[in-house]
Amino acid sequence: MKLKYILPVLFMALLTIACSTDNDDTPPINDIEGLVKIQDITNNNHSIELYNETGVFTTGYNKVTLRIKNNSDNTYIENADISWVPMMQMPSMQHSCPSSVIEKVTDKTTLYSGSVIFQMTNADNSGWSITFNYSINSIEYTAASTISVSQAEKQNVSSFMASDGKRYVAALIEPKAPTIGINDLMVGLYQMENMMSFPIVENYKILLDPRMPGMENHTSPNNTNLSFDASDNMYHADLSLTMTGYWVLNLKLLNSSDELLKGEDVTEQNQKSSLYLELEF
Template identity: 35%
Template sequence: MKRLYIFLIAAMTVYLSACEKNTEGPEETIHSLKLVESYEGSNEHIEIYSQSKTLQVGYNKIWIKILDKAQENLVQVDQGFWRPVMHMPSMQHSSPHSSLVKSTDPDFTFEGYVVFTMASDEKSYWELLVEYTYNQNSVTETIGLKVNSLPKRHKNVQSFAYENEEYTIALIDPKKPKMGSNIISAVLLKSSDHEKYEEVNGWEIDLDPRMPSMDNHDSPNNKNLIQKNDKGEYIGTLNLSMSGYWRLNLKIIDSHKNVIKGEKVTKENEKSSVYFELEF
């Protein structure tokens, strides 16, 4: 009898211990910015940082260090200004970008973002013009940048014209989409001269994600993108019920609730004229 009890207790122990969960630690991602480009100026050393080692078409958040020649300390500079320029054989143009502001991170001098609208190639190249005041001298440096193209079905930026202005919408997040709920964020900029860009505030971006390869089915409970903070970013909820190729159909709605770009997706109309793409 006693042995049976011992056995039973032992069996229960094994059973219960088997119930214990076996959790694997989440992947640790150490947030650190990567050096994209370093540039030797006449009196200073300039380093350009981004979240990944390379710049690519679309929204790129950029941090800039202006260091002394010894590359040890940040130098004290005043107000900065920047302008990305695309040099093509026949023409040159700028690209949507924020203003260059003093970085909130003490390790960096400036920060801002640039929305690259095309990639560099053999004939066309990007330059970033950076201006600032150092020791009461105005400094202008031109730094060559390489901008990589995106793989197919990863469209993350689109421009369109409306009332004599060019609007650009660019996807910020999700950078690594996952199944389930994702936070989606984007910036909306406009320009009348392709040189100066300003953020558009108080609008709304309607979101309708679809899977073109599965009869264009949608996903439920998405939330339109609206501005939730003072950074100008539009933020919403993007639900992806499976992995694969998704087309995020958009409608740009102004502050008077007028749809100024984009169409409803229906059986007849497969996609909106303004959209992003994801594939994962």
């Protein structure tokens, strides 16, 4: 075959390969796949988009994912230092609640995450606000807005005064989807130092006695008491659920000296501890 015929054939082959490569580009990764937007909190420069698995805040433990959008070009900020201050406004006072630091999601370039525990809300879901303070390239910004917090169907958080004169907050974190059998139980425990400070309580003990009030208040076998795990600053135990339905997780809180701070044994005369959490599945 002569050269003048070979060159056009080679050109067409190369063009076909190039077009095929262009058409097979991998679509961009959706950083927020599986998440539902709760709301945007905006200022003149940015929109802070808040997400979780349900699209709503509720009383109790909330894991929150967020990203910061530049309003001028709709791009997302990959390197920001960000903190938050949740605040409940009451008629004569205001207070915050337990919340974690906000950290970068390691495998997502534009996402940040943290957790917050709302210990109460108003009947119309009002009262709470969040203020974000953040810096981008050493420039400081603030964005704030009211938020809606719904009352959870079951008691997944308890705020209480203990016998040591201190106020604590205990929150159910896991299991989110209980099953029949042994479940990983995780509870967060915090002390209310003042209206704004809720440090994690370490190395206490939480005794567990799960009961089914609708089934003669029977318990279940193979449960363990909650103990503190320094790797995640949470309290963990084995929770045995022998059947579906409504369960009360009766608790007793002991300090590091094994002194009882809150809660009572469940007996025929005392059907429920004064310190408890609930779940139903």
